[in-house]
Amino acid sequence: MGSETRPLHVLFSPLMAQGHIIPMTDIAKLFALRQGVQVSIVTTPLDATRITSTIDRHRTTNITIHLLQLPCSEAGFPDGCETLDSAISLGMVMAFSKALTLLQQPFERLLQRHRPDCIVSDTFLPCRRQVGCTETGVQRVQLLPPMRLQRHRQVLVPS
Numbered sequence: 001m002g003s004e005t006r007p008l009h010v011l012f013s014p015l016m017a018q019g020h021i022i023p024m025t026d027i028a029k030l031f032a033l034r035q036g037v038q039v040s041i042v043t044t045p046l047d048a049t050r051i052t053s054t055i056d057r058h059r060t061t062n063i064t065i066h067l068l069q070l071p072c073s074e075a076g077f078p079d080g081c082e083t084l085d086s087a088i089s090l091g092m093v094m095a096f097s098k099a100l101t102l103l104q105q106p107f108e109r110l111l112q113r114h115r116p117d118c119i120v121s122d123t124f125l126p127c128r129r130q131v132g133c134t135e136t137g138v139q140r141v142q143l144l145p146p147m148r149l150q151r152h153r154q155v156l157v158p159s
Contacts, residue, residue, distance in 0.1 A: 007038040007062070011116035013107070013125060016047050016070065016100075017084035020122050025051045027120070032063045039063045042110060044070050044082040066114070068106050075099035100125060111138060 010031050014024035021043060032039040039062055041051065048065050055063050070082045077095035078086070087093045111119075119140045 005036075007036045008118070009038045009040065009114070009116040010118045010120060011040045011042060011066075011111075011114065013042045013119060013121040014047075015084065015122040015125055016044050016082055018050065021047050021050060022054075024120070024122065025054060028063065029055070037062065040066055040114065040116065042066045042068055042107070044068060046080075046082040066110055068103055068110065070099050071102040072099055075102055 010028075012024055012028040012031075014021040025041060028039050028041055031037050041055075041063065043051070043065065045067050048067060052065070055065070070077070072079045072081060072095075075095050075098040077092060077099050081087070081092075081096075084093070084096055087096045116138055119138055121140060121142055123142045
């Protein structure tokens with residue numbers, strides 16, 4: 001009777017902004033190097049194009065990208081503008097924030113389908129703050145990727 005254990009599944013959920021998704025993807029790739037760890041990254045189709053090539057170069061089969069469509073029109077954010085980088089006014093930033101909040105239900109459905117063991121989410125994702133161990137039994141860690149990497153750079157490369 002061989003008992004097969006399933007890999008630890010860590011789901012990364014970065015903010016849809018270049019300065020957040022790239023560092024969070026780098027952190028996800030480090031997790032994927034560990035034996036017995038399955039990594040998923042949740043993002044929009046537009047941001048997936050930003051990270052696909054770096055994941056492909058990583059040559060690992062244990063990173064999966066899950067796509068969620070940002071509900072732009074429902075939030076008053078222009079269609080096709082799936083990232084914070086696209087917001088050129090305070091009104092657009094507010095609409096983008098509303099679109100992120102509208103991702104709560106799709107994100108919860110994704111969690112129910114894939115059942116990760118841990119969620120590593122961006123601090124600026126309001127709908128991810130509400131998901132935690134009490135509702136889903138999933139452990140959650142919040143990161144602010146640019147700040148973490150900046151701090152590590154300062155430690156490794158003193159000025």
